Amino acid sequence: MQRITVTLDDTLMEELDKVMAQRGYQNRSEAIRDLARAGLKTMKVSDQPDQPCVGALVYVYDHDSRELSKRLTRHSHAHHHLTLSTLHVHLDHDSCLEVALLKGKGGEIQEFATDVTSERSVRHGQLVLVPETGQERSTEHHHQK
Template identity: 35%
Template sequence: MDQELMRIGVSLPENLLSKFDAIIEKRGYSSRSEGIRDAIRNYITHYEWMSDVKGRRVGTITLIYDHTKRGLSSALTDIQHEYAHLIKSAIHIHLDHDNCLEVVILDGEGEDVKAVAERIMSLKGVTYVKLNTALPAET
């Protein structure tokens, strides 16, 4: 069944587009549009997986961010304080002059764990976020 294609416009920083173009060339996509469609499908799949995080979960949120971005460190601290009942520990590493890596370890209701990750994902200056969850072992 043919689906109608919609045309959209997207603005991207040059370095991000260059990296994307290199990947689609290596993977053999016929066009930039096909690579974007595949990336969007993967994003939707990941979102749907994250939406199904229910019940008690243990997990980690790994993030990389630019600590020089105005207000970002404060916003991250505020989020972590708001969810202090879930957060068991956090590891902070300085990657270079501007960038930091944090791994936040959580234990609690899956919907709340997901909410922390989504709040962090939405912040400007956060360049990478990955949520991993698991069911805790039964005792």
């Protein structure tokens, strides 16, 4: 392990300390290592659009918006090869939440997410994208005894 020195402004340090307290980190090094790993995974997916990934796209939309449901369905059908599963929840009289679990090339998943979340009357959208590793792609599944 290597030791480095990093300079952070006070505001960023306060945010880091809050994250440490919320997540129970023992020290700043642990927190910074986890944040660095997460950032590197995100960059890897962005820099390598062919990287196999799994993802969850969560979005909230106004179900009464003219033709929106049809447009969202068209996006889903156009990217059906990415979709593992979807969940649809009625939040209230006007709002629906959908979660789409996706698997495929990172660039294609990001493109699908952008198409969906940029639709008019989609109020919120967030994609969590995780690159697959060689171990995760294995077709064998083992449990420890």
